[in-house]
Amino acid sequence: MPGSILGTAVRRVEDPELIRGHATYVDNIVPPGALHVVFVRSPLAHARLEGVSVDKAREAPGVVAVLTADDLVDLPDHRPFMVLNDACARPLLARGKVRFVGDMVAAIVATTTAEAVDAAELVEVDYDRLEAVVDPEAALAADAPLQFEELGSNLAAGMRDAEEVDPLADADVVVRARIVNQRLAVAPMEGNSVTAEPASGDYDATIHVSTQMPHGLRDQVAKQWGWDPERVRVIAPHVGGGFGGKAGLAPEHAVVIELARRLGRPVTWTETRSENLTAMPHGRGQVQYAELGLRRDGTIVGLRARVVGDAGAYAGFGGALALGPTRNMAQGVYRIPAISYGAAAALTTTTPVGAFRGAGRPEAAAMLERIMDLAALELDVDPAELRRRNFLAPDQFPYTTVTGSLYDSGDYAKPLDEALRLAGYDELRAEQARRRERGDRVVLGIGLGVYVEVTAGGAAQEYGKVSVDDDGGATVAVGTSGHGQGHATSFAMIVADRLGIPMERIRFVQSDTAAVPHGGGTGGSRSLQLAGSSVLVAADTVLSRAREVVASVFEAAPEDIAVLDDGSVGVAGVPGRSMTWTEVAAAAHEQGVSLAEARDESQPGATYPFGAHVSVVEVDLDTGRVTPTRHIAVDDCGRVLNPTLVAGQQHGGLVQGISQALWEGFSYDADGNPVTGSFAAYLLPTAAELPTFEAASTETPTPYNPLGAKGIGEAATIGSTPAVQNAVVDALAHLGVRHVDMPLTPDRVWHAIRDAEAGTLADPWSEPPAVFATLPVRGASADPEAA
Structure with a gap:
């Protein structure tokens, strides 16, 4: 068998199309005729919404629809990646109050982005300004202005350990400090971007979105609208960075999806850099x-x-x-x-x-x-x-x-x-x-x-599949979602190492819920250890079946079959008795043996x-x-x-x-x-x-x-x-x-x-x-x- 490539400095296989301008980001694959969304955002950090007048905007050139919170009362409130306190629910568009600069008040849909921007200027919002509180310590004071009056305080959640014994009691020296770990903007190179297409064929919605977790987003969409998850297709093309900011369904995503559903047309939105810095979670x-x-x-x-x-x-x-x-x-x-x-x-x-x-x-x-x-x-x-x-x-x-x-x-x-x-x-x-x-x-x-x-905290397993193709190459599919980490390279290395198929002949499939049945996506540095292990075990399973196929052809024992130095599969030490992977694939078809295996390998913690x-x-x-x-x-x-x-x-x-x-x-x-x-x-x-x-x-x-x-x-x-x-x-x-x-x-x-x-x-x-x-x-x- 050829020497192992694992542990060696193999060059990234995904880079050429990126550096040659062949990448496919959401914003450059928008279908013809798609409608464009612009959000009207609050210029105030805290205010009551006394009225939102959109009549002038609805009459503006190119405008197809305008939505406010009143138009979305039949939809559940936004469910982000995780909810800390259900009493602090976020409506898809601000309802009753705005709670930060950038909170969404209305959505304008027009035939072009420029027309939507112009119409947004015509929306008239009556704000009753309230006192802001930007410092988290000040927010916990008894007299602080409240985000949610019904909660009674700005404490969203909290806990403490019981001190049955003072942890510092036996100390000769105690050092103390108040340490600030400041708020940061995630600031990925590509901001949020989504294009939603209405019901067609097998799907209630098809969504192209810049996300770290396509399957998780699919499940959130299905829950939001009461759809069968299998009838929601989510595709994440190239993603220009995530860093945690693109984990889950954003409220902007949900509004765009709802607009596509109502209007029966593709609808798209890509945030500006200003929107990204002020509205993407910090x-x-x-x-x-x-x-x-x-x-x-x-x-x-x-x-x-x-x-x-x-x-x-x-x-x-x-x-x-x-x-x-x-x-x-x-x-x-x-x-x-x-x-x-x-x-x-x-x-x-x-x-x-x-x-x-x-x-x-x-x-x-x-x-x-x-x-x-x-x-x-x-x-x-x-x-x-x-x-x-x-x-x-x-x-x-x-x-x-x-x-x-x-x-x-x-x-x-x-x-x-x-x-x-x-x-x-x-x-x-x-x-x-x-x-x-x-x-x-x-x-x-x-x-x-x-x-x-x-x-890999909280993630017990991940999907990985390896298939030998009829042309002698291989396809590896994973449930994680790469956006710059080198997933295509690392997973191809594992398959090439096990099967001897050159890396340039290994196809990589990810981030499409129609092509990959399930997966956890990218988060918590989990991809290689979980999906990589699934790919490894799947490749070994495929190799074991291939050895049986070749053994049958040459009337040899499967344990005598190995991947040879030239990448073929044959009888070890017997020249001339080997098969290319193309020949192995053909023989497997004749013998009714599948050279494809999907795994969901787990680890104990x-x-x-x-x-x-x-x-x-x-x-x-x-x-x-x-x-x-x-x-x-x-x-x-x-x-x-x-x-x-x-x-x-x-x-x-x-x-x-x-x-x-x-x-x-x-x-x-x-x-x-x-x-x-x-x-x-x-x-x-x-x-x-x-x-x-x-x-x-x-x-x-x-x-x-x-x-x-x-x-x-x-x-x-x-x-x-x-x-x-x-x-x-x-x-x-x-x-x-x-x-x-x-x-x-x-x-x-x-x-x-x-x-x-x-x-x-x-x-x-x-x-x-x-x-x-x-x-x-x-x-x-x-x-x-x-x-």
Whole structure:
């Protein structure tokens, strides 16, 4: 059999059509005669709707229909990817109130987008302005303006652990900080886009949509309209990035689908960049109160965390992240005997918060790694050494954390040691000391971020099918949905490795519910470990049947049949007694043997990738400008099938993680108006702002799947953000600076420097909101093994 290609740096097979302009995105495959939608959006963050007059718009040239909430009373309210609180339901178009700038008030349908834009200007809305609340902590105050008066507060949901024993009681030292993990715009290269076609043939609706989860969206559509899921076809063509923002049915999607159903014509909508920044669910958005107790020798004795999650308007998926994933990963890579955790999801008059690359796990790592550096500073221990003293040991796996996560495998010192070696850590510290001794005004900072995260959480299986085609090629179909990760390459590698069929002869099918019966789509870095395992087992099953077919032709034993070096299938060691795959396919037809197999392989639980990052920055003490000069990432995603794909995911994650630390942040003024609603104000980096990345991998396979693979899609985002934040604070530590919140803009850093030099630095700790004392109790958390 030919040598294995798994583990080798195979070039991506999907790139040529993308870079040659042959890609098919939703907006460039709109059928002729489609109608175009433009939404009228609220310019106010919070207001009662006293009236919406659309008569003039209905009479405008080219207008076919205009919808308001009154026209949609027969449809259920929007059901997003997840609902945190049913009392905070979102109508498809605003009803009674608007609750954030960008909330949809009306939909204009016209023969062209230009005509719809013109007609939208004619819609007259009578708003009765209400007070806005954009800060999640302020929203939890007793006198805050309420999003939903009937709820009685802006607390969408909350819980706390019972503290039967104070987790900090045995500590010699307690370090505390209030840490802000700011709100981010997801900002994919391609925004939301959907084209819906009315009932025809076998389908009640056919929907082309830029989504991460075609089958999940199909099921949501079927539920919304009461259709049989099999009568809804969803097709996701090329998708220009998702990052969590395209998980599930958006309310705009639902309005477009309803319009196509009513009008009996194709209807399309593609959002503008302004709409994308202000209306696509944002990510992150937490205020964290962390307290870490340690003994004088650096041993951690306990952690208390209180986290306010900004749910934005309507309390969808994002508000739940503080309650779920951030809590679940609060222990990180360390032995922490006791953890007390509380979380409150606050409603604010801002864009709803949803998933963004990592979805709750980056927030947990940022909190824990920030407080670990504060502890190192307090104890006067090197940050790397303090981490080593508290790592979970490799022989402790599988390991159940205090918060209930079951880690499959890990060796946390391995990537840290490698990252420090690649960075030349001791020399960096020596250079830092030399600059400080000279009194340089450009100082050096070195920051660490060590993390563990969860992938394929809540997803027990995934669909994969392998078929040998009559022409001797193969087709692989999967239920996941690739949009840049390299799925076509990785799945073709598995089939080529098992069957010996060249990768260029392997067809790839995904993201069409008519061609793939079911699937979970892309989310939580699940694709390779789940769908890849299904493809692997399916390919092995097909090969076993092919060996029986060839054995029958040559009157040989099946165990003597193998894939030969030239890719044919024949009797091992007997020249001239082999068949091409074209011949095998023909023989299989004659023998009535199917060379196609579909699998839904499962694994017993989530997997937990981990890694260590070292960030090196320079900070100009006169201007506050931060320049990242090096970033070393060593991530462990289990077995590496293609180093090129892994490096690509690391690089993309690093850009987003570093950017959160230094530049990105979505903000509002006191009235709830977005002040970063364009790329002129929302600071996405270019290659010019970033150093060359130094990315490497260690391999600690998981026992949960036959590939030994864990996820890599979100890992580098999780490790990089705290490493950069720690590096900037480390650069200023000799001045007395202990903490600076993200994004670490020149203005914010300069103010910290100025306050330090003036002796007026603020304490990074303040008491958490009083609401935490009133939250329902989840239950005590204690870990006798760690103790």
